[in-house]
Amino acid sequence: MQPLTIATDPIDGQKPGTSGLRKKTRVFLEPHYLENFVQAILDGIGGAGGKTFVLGGDGRYFSDRAAQVILRMAAANGAARVIVGQGALLSTPAASNLIRKRGADGGIILSASHNPGGIDEDFGVKFNGPNGGPASEEVTARIFEATRAIRAYRILEAHDVDLSRPGTRELGGMTVEVVDPVADYAELMEGLFDFDAIRAMIGGGFRLVFDAMHAVTGPYATEILENRLGAARGSVRNATPLPDFGGGHPDPNPIWARELIEIMSAPDAPDFGAASDGDGDRNMIVGPGAYVAPSDSLAVLAANAQLAPAYAGGLKGVARSMPTSRAVDAVARARGMVCYATPTGWKFFGNLLDDGRITLCGEESAGTGSDHIREKDGLWAVLLWLNILAATGKGVNALMEAHWREFGRNYYSRHDFEGIETARAEALIDDLRGRLDRLPGLEAAGRTVESAAEFDYTDPVDGSVARAQGIQVQLDGGGRIVLRLSGTGTSGATLRVYLEHVETDPDRFHTDVQEALSSVIAAAHEIARIEHHTGRTEPDVRA
The missing domain is CATH 3.30.310.50 (Alpha-D-phosphohexomutase, C-terminal domain)
Incomplete structure (x- = not known):
């Protein structure tokens, strides 16, 4: 294994956005493009020497190859350990949880979120900090400056690491720890919600359907909803992650999740429908014949979160992105809670969460989350909805009607x-x-x-x-x-x-x-x- 220093030049257009760097996959396939940006990440955070990182993504096209490049670069830059999801898979919420649980120095997530995947579609790379959340504005600026100053990148000349099974391997003096991508996240969810109550509701005839859209949440939803909560086999649809998301657009809204909308619009519709996106951080909630707008979903969760064990003591406060509807503001006023309006981008919630000012937060683009991690979390939102339905005995439509009558x-x-x-x-x-x-x-x-x-x-x-x-x-x-x-x-x-x-x-x-x-x-x-x-x-x- 030979560490190499490869001469390069800055590449235009590598300024990270609110969720890292997203480009067409073929752009990332261009010579030095991925390597330049990864080296800029490592330089922008002050180097990789002796640090521990989490690595994984939504399984979209090029993720497997990109993961191997990043591992070799981390090793050549002196990282001590990289914890990587089996098969290079990790939902964004699961990655955030793993960073926090293992005390990592950050994580590199391979995803373009809800954008389509494939060689002619989209790819993305983003860095999450030690708190598990998206890189701060300051760190993002340093990474961008590094992309403009780069003159070389470091990479190890080595064979691919076996990521097909859990276990520990060595790569040029760096430890590569391959982990089950689902286990830690499922354990976290079981500690937040009343699984017994949800299990009893499902056992009493409550029917649900979850559309994973051939994206990363398929294995997570199957383990939690079917294996642990007892939903009927096949309740999780399109459960196998595919590099091109089955040719679909993994964005959980009524346009791209038409299959779910059709199921929930049928005369014999299940009691509850939900979907998540490419990397698992967004959600869509549907009742029989009724789509729940993301802003309404945030408001309903804020009004009823105390029904779940993790939030039984009440919420410290709530926050929404500025463009998100003011439905949650009405809940906050009625319940005597502070409500913050932040710019778009989950990173802006991070300081409020870390400082203990808020418990719950969300945005109109189908992202909702809480202080359990520092990312929005699609499956978490689904489970909180199920916990609320189990605690109230109401269906989705009845819960929405009651909410509007109270808050408008x-x-x-x-x-x-x-x-x-x-x-x-x-x-x-x-x-x-x-x-x-x-x-x-x-x-x-x-x-x-x-x-x-x-x-x-x-x-x-x-x-x-x-x-x-x-x-x-x-x-x-x-x-x-x-x-x-x-x-x-x-x-x-x-x-x-x-x-x-x-x-x-x-x-x-x-x-x-x-x-x-x-x-x-x-x-x-x-x-x-x-x-x-x-x-x-x-x-x-x-x-």
């Missing part, structure tokens, strides 16, 4: 305009930014603008400031529009337009969501001049 309904939708030429998308935001001070009092589509401002965030723990995190436009009658450009895509720009309307009349709780939001949608197009800047009149995705 926040009609909410996100419209995504994808693949916009970056310059056009930035021009739209710049134009709107330049008109903010003139918007209050403006009438658009029958709605009046009450206020308009760009969202800047000052972290209450460390005082760090994140500027220009999205534009908020408040409308009369509880309406709200948020516009921001997303950093999770791999080509062009995605304009995300978030739309919200608060309804307190129970007779209007069952209007079609897009119809209930029609005036807010029209106002958003008029105020932001979407068609003028993009040529688009309709979004690519309504979530």
Whole structure:
């Protein structure tokens, strides 16, 4: 085994986003591309010498090869140990748990989350810190600077490490520990929830279906839902992780999880439906004939979390990303809890969790989590829902109805305009930014603008400031529009337009969501001049 130092040059475009570096797989396959970024990670965190890392991912195309490269680079850079999931598999929540449980110095996660996989689709690499959460803004900046200064990377010349079975191997003086990717996570879940109550509910005839979307949560859901909680065999569908996710798009929403929606819309629908995404950190909840919006799900969990053993003492506080609907704010006000609004990106919840200011947090893009780890956690959200249903004896639909009657309904939708030429998308935001001070009092589509401002965030723990995190436009009658450009895509720009309307009349709780939001949608197009800047009149995705 020979350590090599390979000369290289900086590669443009390696600035990590809110969830690491995501590009088309073929970009990562280019010479030195992966190696440059991995070396930048190791340099950006102050070196790998004597450190312990966790490694794994969602099993998408190129993960197996990338894992072997990262192991050889970690060894050549002097790492003491790498704990890697069997087959290079680890859901993002499981990786976060393993980092925390084993006291690791961080972890490298191979995933592009909910993006499609395959040689012509997407790949991603991100670094999580010692707290188990995504790298802080400071660390991310150091990694980016390292990508611009790199002149060489270090890698061990060696054969592949056997990752097919648990056990310990040696690689150039570094210990490679291959672990069961499910065991530690399943043990954590069993300690958080009342498995006996859930098991009794399922044993009493409660039927559920979970769509793993041929992504990483298949083995986790099978072990927990079927093996430990007694759900019928086959309740977990599409349970085998595949490099291309079976040709599907592993994003748990009604568009891409159509199979689940069809099952839950049938006359003999199960009592509960759920799905998770590529790396296991997002979730979708469905009742018979009823999709639960992620913002509503967060609010329901905040209102009822105390029914699960881990949260029986109540919640310290809650947090949501700024674009997420204000449904959870209403719960916090009623329960006397503090509610924080943060920029988009799970890393911003980390300080609040570490400082003990919040217990529960979530975002509109189907991510929900708590202080048990430092990532959003799809299967955890499913289990908390099941625990609440078991404790209340209510079905999903009845629970939602009771929630709206107590707190009101926040009609909410996100419209995504994808693949916009970056310059056009930035021009739209710049134009709107330049008109903010003139918007209050403006009438658009029958709605009046009450206020308009760009969202800047000052972290209450460390005082760090994140500027220009999205534009908020408040409308009369509880309406709200948020516009921001997303950093999770791999080509062009995605304009995300978030739309919200608060309804307190129970007779209007069952209007079609897009119809209930029609005036807010029209106002958003008029105020932001979407068609003028993009040529688009309709979004690519309504979530």
